[in-house]
Amino acid sequence: MRRYIIVGTGAAGISAAEAIRCHDPQGNILLISEEKDGYYSRPGLAYYLTGEITERQLYPFSERDFRRLNANRKHVRAVRIHTQAHQLVLGDGELLSYDRLLIATGAMAAPVKTPGAQLAGVAKLDNLEDARCILKQAHKGHSAVVVGGGITALEIVEGLAEHGVKVHYFLRGDRYWGNVLDEVESHIVEHRLIEEGVQIHYQTELVEILGKRGRVAGVRTKDGRQVKCDLVAIAIGVLARKELAEASGLQTERGILVDEFLQTSDPDVFAAGDVAQVFDPASGKALLDSLWGPAREQGSAAGCTMAGLQTPYYKRTPFNVTRLARLTTTIIGSIGGGRDDDVLGIVRGDSEAWRQIPDAIAAQSDFDVNHLRVLVGEHTLVGAILMGDQTLSLPLQHLITDRVDITPIHERLLQPKAPVADLIADFWTEWRGQHAA
Amino acid sequence: MDIKNLLKQESTRRQALITGYVVPEAFRCVQCGICSFYCPINIDVRRHAWLGEPVKDSHCLTCGECVTRCPRGVLRFERTNLFEPEK
Numbered sequence: 019m020r021r022y023i024i025v026g027t028g029a030a031g032i033s034a035a036e037a038i039r040c041h042d043p044q045g046n047i048l049l050i051s052e053e054k055d056g057y058y059s060r061p062g063l064a065y066y067l068t069g070e071i072t073e074r075q076l077y078p079f080s081e082r083d084f085r086r087l088n089a090n091r092k093h094v095r096a097v098r099i100h101t102q103a104h105q106l107v108l109g110d111g112e113l114l115s116y117d118r119l120l121i122a123t124g125a126m127a128a129p130v131k132t133p134g135a136q137l138a139g140v141a142k143l144d145n146l147e148d149a150r151c152i153l154k155q156a157h158k159g160h161s162a163v164v165v166g167g168g169i170t171a172l173e174i175v176e177g178l179a180e181h182g183v184k185v186h187y188f189l190r191g192d193r194y195w196g197n198v199l200d201e202v203e204s205h206i207v208e209h210r211l212i213e214e215g216v217q218i219h220y221q222t223e224l225v226e227i228l229g230k231r232g233r234v235a236g237v238r239t240k241d242g243r244q245v246k247c248d249l250v251a252i253a254i255g256v257l258a259r260k261e262l263a264e265a266s267g268l269q270t271e272r273g274i275l276v277d278e279f280l281q282t283s284d285p286d287v288f289a290a291g292d293v294a295q296v297f298d299p300a301s302g303k304a305l306l307d308s309l310w311g312p313a314r315e316q317g318s319a320a321g322c323t324m325a326g327l328q329t330p331y332y333k334r335t336p337f338n339v340t341r342l343a344r345l346t347t348t349i350i351g352s353i354g355g356g357r358d359d360d361v362l363g364i365v366r367g368d369s370e371a372w373r374q375i376p377d378a379i380a381a382q383s384d385f386d387v388n389h390l391r392v393l394v395g396e397h398t399l400v401g402a403i404l405m406g407d408q409t410l411s412l413p414l415q416h417l418i419t420d421r422v423d424i425t426p427i428h429e430r431l432l433q434p435k436a437p438v439a440d441l442i443a444d445f446w447t448e449w450r451g452q453h454a455a
Numbered sequence: 456m457d458i459k460n461l462l463k464q465e466s467t468r469r470q471a472l473i474t475g476y477v478v479p480e481a482f483r484c485v486q487c488g489i490c491s492f493y494c495p496i497n498i499d500v501r502r503h504a505w506l507g508e509p510v511k512d513s514h515c516l517t518c519g520e521c522v523t524r525c526p527r528g529v530l531r532f533e534r535t536n537l538f539e540p541e542k
Contacts, residue, residue, distance in 0.1 A: 029486075062487030065526065075488040078501055310485040339483055339527040346526060408528045412480065 020045045021115060022324060023106055025096045025262060026122035027051040028060065029310050030291030030317035032079070034120050035089050037321025045325065047089040048114070050106075054093050055146045060124075060366070061310055063149045064169075064341070067177025076146065096123075099266035101284040118286050118324040121263055121274060122317060125256035125292035125308055125366070127170075132252075134227025139234030141251045143170050149177075155249050158182030163237050163245055165224050166253035167195050169340050170366045172207070174251045176343065179214050186245055187211065188222045198353065199403070206389055206405060210343035224250075256308055256366055258293045271295055273306050278330040280320035288324060290316035298333045305370040309338055312369075335419045336369035339411065348411040351401030351418045353393055390439050394431050397423050410439060413446035422449060475517055475532035481507035484529040490521035504529055 022038055024031045027049050035047050051057075058076040065071045084091070095109035099119060106114045127142040134140070141152050152174065156162075161184040164175050171187070172194075178185050193204035208218055223240040227250050236246040258273035269275045269283040273295030280288045280296070291313035295304045307313070315331060322329035337350045388406030392399050392414070398421045402414045417424065427445045430436055481504060490500035496514050500521045503510050510521075522530045 059486040059488060061485035062489075065487050065489055071487065071489055071492050075492045078486040078488065078505065311482050337482070341526055346528065348528075411528055412531075 020117045020325075022047045023050060023114060023116040023119045024048070024122060025050045025106075025120065026124055026291070026293075027053075027057040027091070028122060028124050028291055028313065030122035030124075030294075030313040030320075031120065032057050033314045033317030034122065034288075034290060034321035034324070035087055037318045038325045039087055039089070041322060041325035041327050047087070049089050049091045050096055050108075051091070051093055052095045053145055053147075056091065056093075058146055060145070063143065063146065064173040064177070066146075066149055067143075067152065067173060068180045073146070073150075096262050097265065099262065099268075099284075099287060101266060101268075101287060104286065116286075118288070120317075120320055120324065121282070121287065121289045121293060122291045122313075123259040123262060123293050126259050127253065128255045128257050130252050130254070132224055132227055134229055134234075134237075135252075137227055137229040137234050137250075138232055139249050140227060141174075141249060143174050143251070143253060144256075152177065152249075152251065153181070156181035156183050157248075160184070160248040161186065161246065162249040162251060163188060163224070163247045164251045164253070166251075166255070168198075168253065168255070168366070169342070170253035170256075171251075172211075172342055174253060175211065175216055176214070178249075178251070179216055183249070185216045186247065187216050187218045188224055188239070189218060189220050190223050192220055198349065200391060203389060203391070203403060203405060206345065207343045210345060214343070219245075256292070258295070258306065260293055263287075263289065263293075271304065275304060278332065279323045279328065280316055280331055281323070288320040290320045296331065296333055305333070307333075307336060307369045308366045309336060309369055311337060337415060337419070338369070339408075342405070345405050346408050348402070348404040348408060348414065350403075350415055351393065351399070353391070353401035353403050392431070392438060392442070394424075394428065397425055397428070399424055410442055410446075413442065413450075417442070417446065417449075475534055476515065477503075477510040477517065477522060477530050478533040479504035479507060479509070479529050480531070481505065481529075483527050485527065487526070489524050489526060490530060493520045493524045495520060500530070509533065 020042060022045055024034055035049060038045060038047055057079055059078060062076045066073060066076055096106055097109055098107040104116055106116060127144040142148055156178050162178050163186045164171055165188045175185050175187050194207050224237055225240050226238040227234060228236040228238060234250050236244055237250060238244050260270045260274050263270050263274045273293050274282055274289040276282055276289050276294050276296055280290050282289050292308045294316060295306050298305045319329045319331035335351045339348045391403045393401035399418050402418060404411055427441045430441055431438060484504040486501055486505060488501050494500055498512050498515055500510055
């Protein structure tokens with residue numbers, strides 16, 4: 019009977035366990051998680067913070083689902099892998115033998131080095147426990163300073179604002195998420211935040227968190243200003259949790275390097291999800307994603323290969339649907355470039371592939387409160403961002419992912435003031451009609 | 456909204472209720488659970504989204520609550536052809 023160990027119980031780990039069980043009904047599967055909360059929806063924390071769902075709702079698997087999976091679970095830290103001996107060393111000193119092991123430890127918030135970061139009332143949003151901690155301190159009439167960029171910073175800003183907390187949002191530069199959004203898109207988000215009562219401080223850098231009796235009392239900025247607050251939340255990006263791989267002598271860069279079978283430098287150790295740095299044939303680089311979809315697909319492919327069914331993972335066009343300042347936003351393909359001083363590297367809900375400079379021209383249009391920008395390549399659409407009305411979200415996902423030839427509308431899309439949304443909608447209707455037959 | 460539009464909207468809604476079921480796009484789903492939370496008869500819509508299976512539960516009212524509430528556009532109505540005349 020083959021012994022499988024999966025370290026990490028996020029989307030990648032659980033998908034791997036399901037894939038293994040599907041191809042190996044007898045194998046012994048052990049899920050190891052340092053976090054006592056086990057498997058829950060990390061993206062769902064945004065809706066937990068705003069009060070749209072309860073904590074109980076964050077858990078997609080019931081005990082019955084775990085029983086069906088026939089996997090054992092253990093809450094303990096994994097310290098080192100003895101790859102030659104096929105043994106995993108646990109934090110409590112126990113040694114576990116394995117035949118195949120998957121590292122799916124995810125990513126963690128980049129540590130904060132600002133003086134005062136150890137004070138009570140300094141928060142991050144890495145996991146469920148952090149979300150509970152933020153909610154406990156989100157009292158009406160209190161004030162908070164949020165520092166950072168990307169989706170996580172906004173999740174905290176909106177969660178706090180929803181609970182009546184006065185939020186000061188610090189941006190180092192002139193706009194929000196500058197390496198994924200263009201100026202118009204950044205300003206749409208900022209404008210909506212201001213309407214919600216959030217005070218945005220541009221070109222503002224936090225240099226010190228001030229305390230009183232061990233608790234946050236305020237912050238000091240680089241230009242010498244002081245802002246009083248009861249809570250400081252920081253979301254400056256995430257780092258792959260690759261310590262286990264490093265301690266075990268596996269090859270790493272920004273994440274754990276894996277081939278198309280999610281295999282690390284040791285053939286019996288695999289990596290998947292936010293911790294895996296996967297080779298992307300489109301860009302010729304090994305890139306990180308911090309997205310649920312790819313984590314699930316990687317976990318599934320790794321699980322199949324571990325169970326003996328060699329299954330390659332090919333990086334798909336990165337895609338995410340998220341909410342930015344309560345505006346549903348779809349981001350697909352290569353759309354970015356530039357820089358963002360508010361984050362280090364990657365943030366949650368992010369893909370490094372979004373920032374690969376595309377060989378394309380942007381066409382955009384605004385309609386009512388909605389905004390659409392598509393990146394037009396030579397014969398295909400290579401990226402898109404859609405804010406507000408999501409009617410075109412699914413069509414754009416297919417047109418970009420399947421690299422559909424858009425030659426018939428190429429020229430019209432690039433004309434000044436082109437009705438981009440209408441052109442794409444009409445093209446999609448016709449294309450789908452022809453290909454459904 | 457004039458009466459004609461109102462009636463048209465209501466007619467479209469009713470038509471969706473009797474001829475459609477809820478279909479998930481698994482790749483868009485992040486298992487946040489909002490769909491199951493707001494289902495008035497406690498169907499585990501999230502599980503269907505994880506498995507990429509349409510909600511063919513006979514108890515489903517096709518009320519559209521999950522479709523509307525999903526913050527990521529995972530769910531949509533699809534026609535069943537159940538009530539269409541045979542050709």
